[in-house]
Amino acid sequence: MSKAILGTRIRERRRALGLTQAELARRVGISASYMNLIERNRRGLAGALLRSTADALALRLDELDGAAERRLLESLDEIAHTPELGALGVEADSAGELIGRYPGWARALSALAHSEREATAAARALADRLTHDPFLGETVHRMLTRIAAVRSAAEILADFPELDAGQRDRFHRIIHEESRALSEVGEALAAYFDKVDAPDRTLTPLDEVEALFDARANRFAEIEAAASGLADRIDTAAPGARRGRAQELAERELGLAVDAILDRQGEVETAPGRARARKALMGYAAAALLAPMETFGPRAAALGYDIEALAEAFALDVETVCQRLTALPEEQNVPRFGYFRANAAGTIIERRGLSGLVAPRYASACPLWVLYCAQQSPEAVIRQRVVFPSGARFVFVARARNTGLTGFGRPRHYLTDMLAMSEPDARLTVYAPDAGVPVEAVGPACRICPRRSCTHRVEDPLTG
Amino acid sequence: MADAPRKRVLLAEDEPNIVESLTFLLGKAGFDVVTEVDGQAALDAVLAAPPDVVILDVMLPGLDGFEILRRLRADARGQSLKVIMLTAKGQREDRETALQNGADLFITKPFSNADVIGAVTRLAEQG
Numbered sequence: 001m002s003k004a005i006l007g008t009r010i011r012e013r014r015r016a017l018g019l020t021q022a023e024l025a026r027r028v029g030i031s032a033s034y035m036n037l038i039e040r041n042r043r044g045l046a047g048a049l050l051r052s053t054a055d056a057l058a059l060r061l062d063e064l065d066g067a068a069e070r071r072l073l074e075s076l077d078e079i080a081h082t083p084e085l086g087a088l089g090v091e092a093d094s095a096g097e098l099i100g101r102y103p104g105w106a107r108a109l110s111a112l113a114h115s116e117r118e119a120t121a122a123a124r125a126l127a128d129r130l131t132h133d134p135f136l137g138e139t140v141h142r143m144l145t146r147i148a149a150v151r152s153a154a155e156i157l158a159d160f161p162e163l164d165a166g167q168r169d170r171f172h173r174i175i176h177e178e179s180r181a182l183s184e185v186g187e188a189l190a191a192y193f194d195k196v197d198a199p200d201r202t203l204t205p206l207d208e209v210e211a212l213f214d215a216r217a218n219r220f221a222e223i224e225a226a227a228s229g230l231a232d233r234i235d236t237a238a239p240g241a242r243r244g245r246a247q248e249l250a251e252r253e254l255g256l257a258v259d260a261i262l263d264r265q266g267e268v269e270t271a272p273g274r275a276r277a278r279k280a281l282m283g284y285a286a287a288a289l290l291a292p293m294e295t296f297g298p299r300a301a302a303l304g305y306d307i308e309a310l311a312e313a314f315a316l317d318v319e320t321v322c323q324r325l326t327a328l329p330e331e332q333n334v335p336r337f338g339y340f341r342a343n344a345a346g347t348i349i350e351r352r353g354l355s356g357l358v359a360p361r362y363a364s365a366c367p368l369w370v371l372y373c374a375q376q377s378p379e380a381v382i383r384q385r386v387v388f389p390s391g392a393r394f395v396f397v398a399r400a401r402n403t404g405l406t407g408f409g410r411p412r413h414y415l416t417d418m419l420a421m422s423e424p425d426a427r428l429t430v431y432a433p434d435a436g437v438p439v440e441a442v443g444p445a446c447r448i449c450p451r452r453s454c455t456h457r458v459e460d461p462l463t464g
Numbered sequence: 465m466a467d468a469p470r471k472r473v474l475l476a477e478d479e480p481n482i483v484e485s486l487t488f489l490l491g492k493a494g495f496d497v498v499t500e501v502d503g504q505a506a507l508d509a510v511l512a513a514p515p516d517v518v519i520l521d522v523m524l525p526g527l528d529g530f531e532i533l534r535r536l537r538a539d540a541r542g543q544s545l546k547v548i549m550l551t552a553k554g555q556r557e558d559r560e561t562a563l564q565n566g567a568d569l570f571i572t573k574p575f576s577n578a579d580v581i582g583a584v585t586r587l588a589e590q591g
Binding site for chain 2: 140141144145147148149150151152153155156159160167170171174177178
């Protein structure tokens with residue numbers, strides 16, 4: 001959202017609330033004349049001031065700075081380019097107009113599309129489970145076997161009235177034993193279906209952790225604040241030792257702050273999810289101690305967000321640098337970064353989302369992403385300029401790393417870290433592509449990609 | 465007819481209560497019954513002294529029912545044996561596998577006693 005629109009937006013909202021400019025300025029804690037400049041679009045607004053203005057206007061930050069609208073536009077754009085809707089003649093160019101004139105309808109459409117995607121993914125996961133789940137197959141077999149035993153014994157008792165008392169007792173005992181075993185099988189089956197039903201919001205602990213980081217835009221101000229001032233307690237220079245020391249210090253000094261976040265949030269509900277979230281947040285805390293934001297932020301800007309230069313400057317590994325870059329505060333002229341980590345099998349094992357970058361939650365991403373090519377040239381930083389079917393352009397920067405020595409004759413293990421940034425944001429970094437850099441036409445994942453003629457397609461798009 | 469030797473049935477099933485009921489029923493119907501609870505033991509017993517009818521449960525410890533059937537059909541002594549497979553209802557793949565591997569009949573659990581006795585009697589008369 002441009003500076004011009006932001007000022008106008010503040011003025012309109014203030015008037016709608018019936019506030020004077022002086023009153024708004026007082027609530028935000030600045031002079032009335034400065035507020036006047038902001039409202040007339042003569043001054044920009046960012047950081048803490050933007051946040052307190054949003055509070056004073058009773059708006060969420062993303063509503064005030066237009067991020068919510070941008071997300072809605074991206075979401076509608078994605079709907080317009082959904083392959084199965086291709087025949088409907090969706091007016092992709094009119095998404096902005098729809099949001100402007102009928103914001104409620106636009107939000108409803110986006111919410112419906114989102115829930116449809118979640119439901120489809122959940123249905124596919126459940127169908128997979130029902131068809132191939134060994135537990136289910138075996139339990140059904142056990143249940144039918146128990147029923148067969150009960151039925152056979154009961155029929156004998158009914159059909160052979162001449163049985164002596166000893167024989168009758170034997171078949172009664174069989175019915176008794178088998179019906180008890182049958183109820184145990186029934187209970188096990190009920191418990192299984194309870195478990196299948198339970199995760200109606202997210203399906204895996206990893207999803208829960210991602211939801212937590214998404215909800216906080218990858219940044220935990222409480223941890224940043226608590227870590228600030230503790231960094232000088234890491235009194236060693238050796239990179240390996242620094243990391244260990246930071247982890248100890250985080251556990252001792254920042255554990256309470258992390259637990260407080262976990263107690264208050266609403267995204268992580270299951271015990272495995274909580275354990276995983278705690279681990280992720282302790283990792284965040286250790287990284288915050290190794291590279292406190294007050295020094296990391298300015299240094300990152302000065303070095304053009306160069307991951308290798310930053311790794312050198314802070315004696316960190318590239319992975320930690322990438323994680324710190326995703327936690328940069330939302331300010332003007334500070335690029336926003338997304339982060340993906342993939343293993344050698346191509347599974348995305350960690351993800352910090354980036355607004356507008358559509359990445360699959362339940363499948364591998366597009367095989368053309370440099371995320372999957374970087375392992376061909378380990379340790380080299382590779383840049384890729386990409387365009388999505390929606391027209392959105394991003395710059396990806398990936399680097400594969402060996403996870404350690406494994407010994408002679410044993411395969412080495414590689415992980416790939418990938419940073420993602422929008423092309424406009426990339427211009428603030430050393431990764432800014434020149435006009436001549438080729439643009440790779442990629443997609444989110446085959447299942448949701450409309451590029452029908454792509455030669456790298458491995459599965460058909462979801463069509464009705 | 466009265467002097468005809470009793471026909472022999474081998475029942476390979478590891479659920480003791482089903483074994484008990486079927487042994488009782490087959491005995492009442494005039495068959496001699498041999499039972500085995502282990503897959504390999506069942507295969508050995510069938511090949512050593514081929515019975516008139518074999519009833520094979522799909523899920524057996526050792527060798528499963530399908531594997532026993534395959535090995536029987538691959539052996540000269542087992543090619544013309546009458547074999548009934550016991551499968552679980554709804555397990556369509558099991559039924560298809562049973563027929564592909566040369567079962568004469570399959571009976572799904574939960575079965576009625578009349579189904580089992582009727583099937584065994586019919587196959588024994590053919591043999």
